[in-house]
Structures are given as structure tokens and as C-alpha cells.
Amino acid sequence: MKPIKIGIVGVGKIVRDQHLPALAGNGDFELVCAASRNASIDGIANFATIESMLEGVADLDAVSLCMPPQYRYDAARKALEAGKHVFMEKPPGATVREVEDLIDLAEQKGVSLFASWHSRYAPAVEAAKEFLAATRIRSARIVWKEDVRRWHPNQDWIWQAGGLGVFDPGINALSIATHILSPMYVTKAALQFPANKDAPVAAEIDFRTAQGTPVKMELDWLQTGPQSWDIHADTDAGEMVLSSGGAKLAINGEAVHEQPEREYPALYERFAQIIRDDHSDVDLAPLQHVADAFMLGRRIAVEPFYD
Amino acid sequence: MKPIKIGIVGVGKIVRDQHLPALAGNGDFELVCAASRNASIDGIANFATIESMLEGVADLDAVSLCMPPQYRYDAARKALEAGKHVFMEKPPGATVREVEDLIDLAEQKGVSLFASWHSRYAPAVEAAKEFLAATRIRSARIVWKEDVRRWHPNQDWIWQAGGLGVFDPGINALSIATHILSPMYVTKAALQFPANKDAPVAAEIDFRTAQGTPVKMELDWLQTGPQSWDIHADTDAGEMVLSSGGAKLAINGEAVHEQPEREYPALYERFAQIIRDDHSDVDLAPLQHVADAFMLGRRIAVEPFYD
Secondary structure (H helix, E strand, O other): OOOEEEEEEOOOHHHHHHHHHHHHOOOOEEEEEEEOOOOOOOOOEEEOOHHHHHHHOOOOOEEEEOOOHHHHHHHHHHHHHOOOEEEEOOOOOOOHHHHHHHHHHHHHHOOOEEEOOHHHHOOOHHHHHHHHHOOOEEEEEEEEEOEHHHHOOOOHHHHOOOOOOOHHHHHHHHHHHHHHOOOEEEEEEEEEEEOOOOOOOEEEEEEEEOOOOEEEEEEEOEOOOOOEEEEEEEEOOEEEEEEHHHOEEEEOOEEEEEOOOOHHHHHHHHHHHHHHHOOOEOOOHHHHHHHHHHHHOEEEEEOOOOO | OOOEEEEEEOOOHHHHHHHHHHHHOOOOEEEEEEEOOOOOOOOOEEEOOHHHHHHHOOOOOEEEEOOOHHHHHHHHHHHHHOOOEEEEOOOOOOOHHHHHHHHHHHHHHOOOEEEOOHHHHOOOHHHHHHHHHOOOEEEEEEEEEOEHHHHOOOOHHHHOOOOOOOHHHHHHHHHHHHHHOOOEEEEEEEEEEEOOOOOOOEEEEEEEEOOOOEEEEEEEOEOOOOOEEEEEEEEOOEEEEEEHHHOEEEEOOEEEEEOOOOHHHHHHHHHHHHHHHOOOEOOOHHHHHHHHHHHHOEEEEEOOOOO
16 A cells, blocks of 8 residues: 655654654655644655645645644644645644534545544553453542653643643543543532643542542642652452553552553554544544533632743 | 423522423423422422432423532433433533433433523524525624623522533523534633632633634623623624524614514423424533633633622
């Protein structure tokens, strides 16, 4: 099969750290161009805007959209209108409604739309899902605590309205939780907003499944020292801990699954698959939970944050 | 046909003002019971809880859920599990996800679920929809400004997290706008929170349709004097104003449609219809826009509010 000619829009840290190596190792794709205001990628055609890229590379098949979520919709619409398959970095948009609109447009145009939830492809996630499916969950706890200064230094957009703040990493946890737990919904939330920021720095969210199982989520962006990206479940078959963002699984303290992470290679394998199979893969549940938490949640003002 | 035996849960102002007269005038329904913590309805069986009502009235067919949205889900689930048709006052829930769960449950149980958006049944709404469908809209403006002290005196729940604040009336505007305008999505929002409240007292929301038409929404809960519940559209066929919450329509300043409002009678006619036709009617768009506005919106602290 001919490789899928792909272009990247929004060249930043995540592109250099993850997308470029994943694409370089995947024979299904050929990276032919990029569009970015202030950055470029060596050895391929570079453009300042997605419009000029779509015009300039006539035989392009697909695009990866890696800009901040507040700018994703317009770019996605242009790419879909031009008949390209679209890979969207997480979160897929700044609102749920705009993504629903893109799903309709992709269907009209007969192209594939992919809302990539990279943490869902972490190596131990499927093993955790299998373990939980075979038992009864009494309660679950999602603990996602990291140091924003280390992982998002001076990223202004993430603190702006629509940037989601601590829900930017938190949505990774939700992408796993919505995959391995029963359908759940927010019952209570408290969001801490630094006095000088438009996005939360910490949050506590209570969920409940339809069966009444409580699920508690703790998000904190000021965690120095050891970082936590863990989902705990108390089950009839023992205590499960899915840790390191989905990389490691332990049952009753015993490690049962630990493999090197290869999330982005798996994401691009999935994208090639849905293009071949002529369908889309857009799960809105993680973003919907975030929107619901913002709507239902109490806002608590906390001290200003400075990078 | 035998009348549908119905019970009301959550007996407050909206029930006495609207539901009771509407049911009294509709031969399709027979009001047989009510459940409320502190109130009762003369001449029918009264219960303290929905559980005791569902147990106590074996041949009940349907329930109307009129409690605050934060308590709607549990009651709806119990009623659906018991095989009853469910009418939900607006908004249908405190989160979008929980309502999606109820839609699934209603389908499993083979009963009808109705998310009632009463303003959508205001007398001039259909005429406005027809007018707009036949022209091109250049821009639209939604102005919903009322006096909370007059319409919601001492209603604590409305100011609590999940009570939606000024979006409680604002969602009425959205239920009309999503019915008469093209699909749109939030691009920007600013929400004003009184320092002592967990829900906004005012908001400005910018929407855009997929075609790029700008729609501006202004919500204010401190409007004394004349009250505004208006949707303006600047179109190729002239200036449209749908005012008085959907009761009056004017084109280029000339009144073209003005009839007495009968929203709740129309809602119960619709509910009887979907029960007869064996389907549900749950449009999540108005609530989704509110969740999106909370997620994407800037929060602005304003002076405390006292009733």
C-alpha cells in the first residue's frame, strides 16, 4: 500500500518529543509537510499556515493537528473541507459541541477523524480493563498529581480560558478511566483557580457509576518530588493499582504488567487503521466529563501562580 | 384511550403555576399522586419520597420530575427502573453525561423520556424558525436580562454549584436559539460570579455557526425595570426580533405574530404524543452549550449578591 502523506500543524514540544519519532517509525505514513507560525521541521516543506499548506501540497492525504485546543476547530474544519483525514491531539477541541460538528463534517466528506487519547494506549491499560471486567469494583480513586513547572514551563495557553489548566493532564486520566470503568458521571466537584489565572491548578471531582460505585479524582499541578499518575480500584478480586500513567499494573501489591510505553506509535497505528477501514474514532466522554465538572463544580480562589 | 396516570415529584412554584393547570386542562393525563418533602397537593395521594410513591401507586404510568437539577438523576433513574415514562423539567440534569445515561436506560426499559424545554413551545418560535430558514442570517444577538429577586426570590439551590445561576433562565434562550438557528458552538465566554455565590449572575457568550455567522448572548440577572427575553437576527430579509421569551415576533419593526402563551399545555401534549408513539425526546444541545461555556469561559469575580 502507498504510504499516507501526512502534514503536521502546530510544531511544538509534543511534536518533537512524540509525533516525529512515531511517524519516523511507521511505514504507513510519509511526513511531507508542516505548518507552524514560528517553527519548522528540517527536510520537508514548511508553511506558515494550514491554508497555505493545504494549497501548496496537492496530494496530501492527512493532517495531524497539534496546536492548542482553542485553535483546533478552525484548522480541523479547513482540513476536513479539503478532504483530508484528521488526527487531533488531545483534547480534541475547546468545546464538546464543536467536536460534534466536526464528526458530522468528517462523515459528510467521507474522511476519517481521530480524537487521539494517548494515555488510553499506555501499555498496561488493556490488562487493567480485563482485570476489572472480571470482578466487582467497590470504589475507585484517580490520583493525578504533577509539577506544572516541570511539564508545562511557561506554556501560557494552558492557563488561559479553554486551556483547561490541571485538566490538561487530568483528561489523560479520564481517557483511561472512561475506558476501563463503567459509565460514570460527575456528582460533585471543587476547582481551585489561582487568582491570576483563568484555568484551575487543582481539583477534586466525585463521580458515581450508574451502579452506584464511587469514583474519586484528585488533580494537583503543584506536586513536587514523586509524581503520581495512578488509578486505584478496590475490587472483590483485590486491590488494583494502574500507575505511571497506565504503564504499570499491580494486583495486591504484585506487579503483573510492566512494559515500555509506546503510546504515540500505537496512536499512529490506530490512525492508519481507521483510515484503511474508512471510519472515525472520536470518543467525547473524557472532554464531556471535564465540561460537566466545570459546569457543576464549585470554584475556589487560591493564591496566584507564577512560573 | 385510558388517561395516563401521572405523579409529580418536587412540588414548588413551577408546579403550582404551570404543571397543575396544564395537567388539569389535558384529558390525556390523570394526576393521581405527588411526592415532595415539605409540600402536598390537595385531592390526590401525597408521599414524602419518590420511592414511597412508586411503591404506593402500583398502576402509575408516568412521573414529572420538578425538583432542582442536582437531584434529578437519582429520581429519574428510579422512575425509569420502575418502568415509568419520565417528564423532566429543564434543565434535564446537572451534567450532560448523566442525561446520556438516562437516555440509554429509557431505551432499555422501553419507556419514554422527555427533556422538556418549555420556551421552545412559546407561540412565535415556529414562525421565527420558518422566517430564518428562508433567508441568510448575518448575525444574531440573544439578550436575556431579568431580575432574579423578582423571579427567583430566596431560591438557594439556583445559586449553588450545579444550579446554573443566570444560565437557569439563559438555557431557555438557548433552547429557542438551538431550535431556530444553525448548529453553533461557543468560541468565547465571560462569566460573572458574585463573591459569595457558586453560580454566575451575568455572562457574555460568543457563539459562531459552522458557516461563520456570529451569535452573541448577553445574560444579566440584575435587570430591574423592563425585562428582556429577546432574540434579534440581522438577515437578508430584514431585522427579526423574537421577543417576550418567544411570544412575539416582529420583522422590520412590524408585529407579525402575537398569541397568548401556552407553553406548559403544549409540553404535556408533546409528552402524551411521545408516549403514544413509543419514543423519547431529549435534546442535549442547550445543556451542552452551558457546559461548554463553563469550560471555556473566563470567570470574573463581582460583588456579593444578597436576596
